[in-house]
Each structure stands twice: as C-alpha cells, then as structure tokens.
Amino acid sequence: MKKQKNENVSYLSEVLDKLKEHKMAMAGLVVLIVEILMVVFLPMILKLDPYTSDYTAFSAAPGGAHILGTDAIGRDVFARLMYGGRTSLLVGFVSTLISCAIGAPLGLVAGYARGKAEAVIMRIADMMLAFPGLVLALAVAGIMGASIKNAIIAIVVVSWTKYARLARSLVMKIRDRDYVSAAIVTGSKTPYMLFRYMLPNALPTLIITAATDIGSMMLELAAMSFLGFGAKPPAPEWGYMLNEGRACMQSAPWLMIFPGLAIFVVVVVFNMLGDSIRDILDPRNE
Numbered sequence: 001m002k003k004q005k006n007e008n009v010s011y012l013s014e015v016l017d018k019l020k021e022h023k024m025a026m027a028g029l030v031v032l033i034v035e036i037l038m039v040v041f042l043p044m045i046l047k048l049d050p051y052t053s054d055y056t057a058f059s060a061a062p063g064g065a066h067i068l069g070t071d072a073i074g075r076d077v078f079a080r081l082m083y084g085g086r087t088s089l090l091v092g093f094v095s096t097l098i099s100c101a102i103g104a105p106l107g108l109v110a111g112y113a114r115g116k117a118e119a120v121i122m123r124i125a126d127m128m129l130a131f132p133g134l135v136l137a138l139a140v141a142g143i144m145g146a147s148i149k150n151a152i153i154a155i156v157v158v159s160w161t162k163y164a165r166l167a168r169s170l171v172m173k174i175r176d177r178d179y180v181s182a183a184i185v186t187g188s189k190t191p192y193m194l195f196r197y198m199l200p201n202a203l204p205t206l207i208i209t210a211a212t213d214i215g216s217m218m219l220e221l222a223a224m225s226f227l228g229f230g231a232k233p234p235a236p237e238w239g240y241m242l243n244e245g246r247a248c249m250q251s252a253p254w255l256m257i258f259p260g261l262a263i264f265v266v267v268v269v270f271n272m273l274g275d276s277i278r279d280i281l282d283p284r285n286e
Contacts, residue, residue, distance in 0.1 A: 043083060048083070050080040054075075057070045059252045071245070072247075072255075081262060083236040084237045087237045089266070091155070098160075099155070099156050099162070099213070103162065103163025103166075106164045107165060107167025107169075108171055110164065112190065112193065138224060138229050140154035140157050140158075141229040141230070151229065154229075159217070166202075170198075212274030215268075224239065239263075245259070
C-alpha cells in the first residue's frame with residue numbers, strides 16, 4: 001500500500017513538472033486563474049451591483065463611471081459581466097463534475113461486467129444520444145422550468161452518456177489483457193478490479209474530456225439562457241445578457257460584444273487546457 005502511494009505521488013509530481021514546462025498549458029492556466037479571481041473578488045472589492053439601475057445613463061456607451069457601459073434600463077454591464085461569470089463558471093464546473101461522476105462509473109461497470117448490465121446501460125445511453133443534445137436539454141429545461149438549477153440538470157441528462165460510452169470503450173480495450181486476467185484468476189473482486197486497474201487506465205482520457213467539456217457546458221448554458229430556458233431575469237448570465245442585448249444590437253452593440261467576448265475567451269481557454277493536458281498525459285509523447 002505504501003509503495004503504491006509513493007508511486008502515485010511520484011506520478012503526480014511528474015505530471016506537475018510537465019505542466020510547468022508546457023507553455024500553452026501555463027498560458028491557459030494563468031488566464032483561467034485571472035478570470036476566476038476577477039469574477040470572485042472584483043465584485044466584492046469594487047462593490048459592484050448587477051441589479052441597480054442608473055436612471056441618468058440608459059444604454060450609456062462604455063466610459064466614465066460605467067467602464068463597459070450600461071444596458072437599456074441603466075444596469076452596469078461590467079457588474080453584470082462579473083456576476084454572470086460566477087454563474088457560468090460554476091455551472092460549467094458543476095455540470096461537468098456531475099456528468100463525469102454519473103457517466104464514468106456506469107461506463108466502467110458496463111465495459112467490465114458486460115452482459116445484461118452493459119445492455120441496459122448502453123441502450124439507455126443510445127436512446128439519449130438519439131436526440132440532438134441541445135434540443136433534449138431544452139426539452140428537459142422546458143418541462144422543469146427555467147432556472148440555473150434546472151439548466152444544470154438538463155445539461156447533465158444530456159452529457160453523462162459521453163462519459164459512459166468513453167469509459168466503457170477504454171475498459172474494453174484493457175479488460176482482456178494478461179495482467180487483468182491474472183488478477184481475476186488470483187481471486188480479485190470486481191470493485192478492486194475497477195478501482196485498481198480499470199479506473200487508473202481510463203482516468204487520463206476522462207480528465208482530458210472533462211477539461212475540454214467545461215467550456216462546452218458553459219456554452220450550452222449560454223445557449224439555453226439565450227433562448228429563455230436557463231437563467232431567469234433579472235439574474236446576470238452571459239447567455240441571457242446576449243438575449244437582452246439582441247434588441248439593441250444596432251444602437252448599443254456593446255451589450256452583445258462584451259458577453260460574447262467573455263464566452264469566447266473562456267471556451268478557448270478550456271480548449272487550450274484540454275489540449276495541453278492531453279499532450280502531457282499522452283504516453284506517446286514521453
């Protein structure tokens with residue numbers, strides 16, 4: 001047990017060293033940390049209020065007291081952008097974590113046990129995949145009602161299948177290898193096999209997928225809010241801010257430019273991190 005723990009610590013240290021040497025990973029990580037610090041602490045430091053209207057500055061252009069301007073009813077765009085970033089990042093992380101926590105174990109069981117367990121899990125996943133992801137998420141959110149909580153549930157309902165299918169395919173690649181067969185012959189139980197052999201082999205690919213998916217989850221939330229199935233007014237959220245700015249696109253383009261730019265930057269950063277982690281964890285690059 002102690003030897004295994006030392007091996008895990010050594011592997012983690014090796015991964016962290018590679019991460020420090022990877023320029024794209026460090027650049028993406030720095031940008032992400034800055035974004036998180038901004039949306040968490042700036043509203044408290046600057047005492048930003050995303051709900052209060054300035055009745056002397058309706059649809060005011062960027063500058064002066066309102067660095068990114070105001071919306072049609074005088075609310076500060078910068079304040080709403082910061083608070084919206086909290087919501088978007090939280091939903092991205094939580095949705096990805098829950099989707100992976102549900103889908104990965106089901107995929108591990110399906111790939112290792114096979115038989116009826118695999119048939120049931122994979123048929124359910126296939127039924128979910130028969131529908132376009134965003135359409136199914138909108139249907140779920142439409143039934144449950146527009147809210148951030150229901151948006152997370154809708155995204156998870158759509159997204160867990162990806163992790164289940166991925167984990168199953170990874171397990172099936174190693175299930176019949178000699179060292180796995182030897183462990184089974186020696187009497188190793190299923191839970192031990194899953195956590196000792198299957199999960200460690202599947203984990204790097206799952207981490208890469210999850211890192212990339214956070215941006216995709218945020219994009220899905222933005223799409224749902226833009227269509228009226230996510231955040232409820234007057235809650236600040238980037239997709240809903242795009243929806244609000246749509247009516248003023250000609251007269252006040254900043255109402256769409258800044259939320260759209262925020263979504264673009266965050267999605268690109270998470271894609272960069274996902275690609276970087278893939279390069280670091282890929283044994284072919286060693």
